[in-house]
Amino acid sequence: MQTLGIDLAAEPKKTGLAWVDWSGPKARVSNLAIGASDEELLHSMADADKTGIDCPLGWPRQFVAFITKHQDDHVLVEEGVAADWRRKLSYRETDLHVKRTVPGIQGLSxxxxxxxxxxxxxxxxxxxxxxxGLPVVRTGSGPVAEVYPAASLVRWGFSHKGYKGSKGHGRRAQLVDELQRAVPWLDLGVYAADCKRSDDALDAVLASMTARAAARGLTEPVPAAAQEAATVEGWIALPRTGTSIGDLVSE
Incomplete structure (x- = not known):
């Protein structure tokens, strides 16, 4: 099985792309690149068994309705606490679910x-x-799933703090070492240095690993009450509580 992880950015130069090959009790990062064009991403997603994209797959339904109403007419502000009303426009149901269930994680709006x-x-x-012709299901049940590397780290028992950006180089290198000690079955090979140098590279690898979790049924199902929202807004694939990073490989 081959999974693809994409740390998507607005421009190709910051977009990370990581392939992981899974075979029995072993996994190997077979390719890792920073700087992926739309064409490269499309070809890669079409070839992968499962893709994890670190990017929202949609917008909050209430935000879309608000903008549409504003375009056509005047909007009405809900009664009550203004912050609560703005929160409904700013965050998707999956964002709020992650905040409730993953300690210390607050996604971007x-x-x-x-x-x-x-x-x-x-x-x-x-x-x-x-x-x-490739079916795209925003709930993640198809060949593409939305992922959140920092949340995956927390669910797998690692700290997500302090590894981003140039100031996070030390912590990022430490995190890569922690991963390699915890999961000796994962062969980063020559790409270990890239993961230490760039959080885009590391997040792409984590996205690919989360794609593996989604493919194996090791991520949380979409709650019944959130199915309708997830179909439109997208849903973040979270490793299930009670599973471990070791469950990604077959014995």
Whole structure:
């Protein structure tokens, strides 16, 4: 089995792409690159058994309705606490679910933060993928799943803090070493140095590993009450509580 992890950015130069080959009790990072064009991403997603994309797959339904109403007419502000009303426009149901269930994790708002620009690129990619005949299901049940590497780390028992950006180089190198000690079955090979140097590279590998979890049924199912929202807004694949990172490989 081959999984693909994509740490998507608005521009190709910051987009990480990681292939992981899974065979029995072993896994190997077979390719890792930073700087992936739309064409490279589309070809890669079409070839992978399962892809994990670190990017929202949609926008909050209430935000879309709010913008549509504003375009056509005047909007009405809900009565009550203004912050509660804005929160419904800012965060998807999956974002709120992650915040409730994964300690210390607060995702970005796709409707009010710069990640929205990346999501525009993602939406265009998924539309092209669907047009080419690959089913795109925003709940993650198809060949593509939305992932959140930091949340996956927490669910697998690692700290997600402090590994991002140039200031996080030391912690990032430490985290890669921790991963290699905890999962000796994962062969990073020559790409270990890339993961220590770039959080885009490391997140792409973590995204690929989370894709493996989703493919093996080791991620949380979408709650029944959130099915409708997840179909439109997207849903983050979270490793299930009670599973371990070791469950990703077959004995």
């Amino acid at each position: 796709v409707s009010t933060d710069r990640i929205g620009v990346t999501t525009m690129r993602c939406a265009a990619l998924l539309s092209r993928l669907a047009a080419e």
